[in-house]
Amino acid sequence: MPARVLIADNDENVRGLLAGWLEDVGYLCVPTDAGQALTAARERPVDAAVVGVTVPDQGGMFVLRTLRTQTEQVGVVVVAATPDFDVAVAANRLGAVDCLPWPSSAATVVESVRRAVEWRAARKVAEQTERRLAEEVTAGRRHLLDTIGRVEPESVPAVLLAVLEARSPETHDHCTRVSHSAVALAGSCNLAPDQVHAVRRAALLHDIGKIAIPDRLLDDTGPLTDVSLRLLRSHVEIGQAVLASVRSLEPIAEIVGATHERYDGTGYPAGLCAEAIPLPARIISVADAYDAMTSARRYSDPISHDEANAELVRQGGAQFDPDIVRAWLQMTELRRCS
Numbered sequence: 001m002p003a004r005v006l007i008a009d010n011d012e013n014v015r016g017l018l019a020g021w022l023e024d025v026g027y028l029c030v031p032t033d034a035g036q037a038l039t040a041a042r043e044r045p046v047d048a049a050v051v052g053v054t055v056p057d058q059g060g061m062f063v064l065r066t067l068r069t070q071t072e073q074v075g076v077v078v079v080a081a082t083p084d085f086d087v088a089v090a091a092n093r094l095g096a097v098d099c100l101p102w103p104s105s106a107a108t109v110v111e112s113v114r115r116a117v118e119w120r121a122a123r124k125v126a127e128q129t130e131r132r133l134a135e136e137v138t139a140g141r142r143h144l145l146d147t148i149g150r151v152e153p154e155s156v157p158a159v160l161l162a163v164l165e166a167r168s169p170e171t172h173d174h175c176t177r178v179s180h181s182a183v184a185l186a187g188s189c190n191l192a193p194d195q196v197h198a199v200r201r202a203a204l205l206h207d208i209g210k211i212a213i214p215d216r217l218l219d220d221t222g223p224l225t226d227v228s229l230r231l232l233r234s235h236v237e238i239g240q241a242v243l244a245s246v247r248s249l250e251p252i253a254e255i256v257g258a259t260h261e262r263y264d265g266t267g268y269p270a271g272l273c274a275e276a277i278p279l280p281a282r283i284i285s286v287a288d289a290y291d292a293m294t295s296a297r298r299y300s301d302p303i304s305h306d307e308a309n310a311e312l313v314r315q316g317g318a319q320f321d322p323d324i325v326r327a328w329l330q331m332t333e334l335r336r337c338s
Helices: 012-024 034-043 059-070 085-093 106-149 153-167 169-188 193-204 208-212 226-244 247-257 279-294 305-314 322-337
Strands: 004-008 028-032 048-053 075-080 098-101
Touching: 004 012, 004 034, 012 028, 012 048, 012 106, 028 034, 034 048, 034 059, 048 059, 048 106, 059 075, 059 085, 075 085, 075 106, 085 098, 098 106, 106 153, 106 208, 106 226, 153 169, 153 193, 153 208, 153 247, 169 193, 169 279, 169 322, 193 247, 193 279, 208 226, 226 247, 247 279, 279 305, 279 322, 305 322
Parallel strands: 004 028, 004 048, 048 075, 075 098
Antiparallel strands: none
16 A cells, blocks of 8 residues: 655645655655644544745644654655755754755655655554563563562562572672672671661662563663663662562662662652662662673673773762762772782
8 A cells, every 4th residue: 555645835836746756656645735734644644744844934843743743653854945954953853854955856855755654664663562562561560579479578589589590690690799799888888787788688689670571672782762761771660669569678679779870860760869869779889880891791891890990980979979989999999909
């Protein structure tokens, strides 16, 4: 079935010329002026749109913005009668696939519309994939909660670690190393024994939410969409929710939920900053980052001890509590010299 292309331009001659070019190569065109464009798109979905913009008339920009916010799968090509850099930037920010000067050649317009149609097809596939991933994450969270609901509360940590090890030995080993380092760091920071114990348990379980995340999302080494990134990051909230569902683990649930917060407030999931982040979580964050940087992973090569420490220093005050970083450096230097 031929792709449907909306042509929204207030100049009837321009609409006719564009429609003729596109129909010659097999597209089904729906010519209309800017005032009727949105109604036409709502009445019958289109695969792409060519929208005319006449500066300073912003009618075309309104059509572009509305098409992209209300019908996100429509690829839009803007043709501007008096194009300049500002128009191109504005069109790009509003989600246009392309911004062409007018007049343009038939070949240029046809090629831009082809890219817009392909963009829509790719976006539909991506949205379907993201929808399936979201469903799998929801099901994984539910299954994880069901699993721990069937065991005695005192056995939950061991069960979670066993499931994590079976699912991802690499992640399980990472959690073990982080726990050892975080406990040593907590001791160097003179935390009370009960707090050191909390650090140990929280560090061991800080990644258990990843049990609910599909393997193909955990293993994806390419750039992530906003939706995929949000789903991947949800492992923190899932881990917190799982631990909070067991009374004896409630004290460490908040710690686990804050291990990806940043000292400058730009972390997730709550955007906590500085001392609002629980101290044990700030300690685990440093140990976690160090182990991630110095361990071999599918998507990155390990770096040296000194390179990792230099990165911790660079991120002190931004990602990490600078006092915790200083304590880490002192501790690791003493270990090196002993």
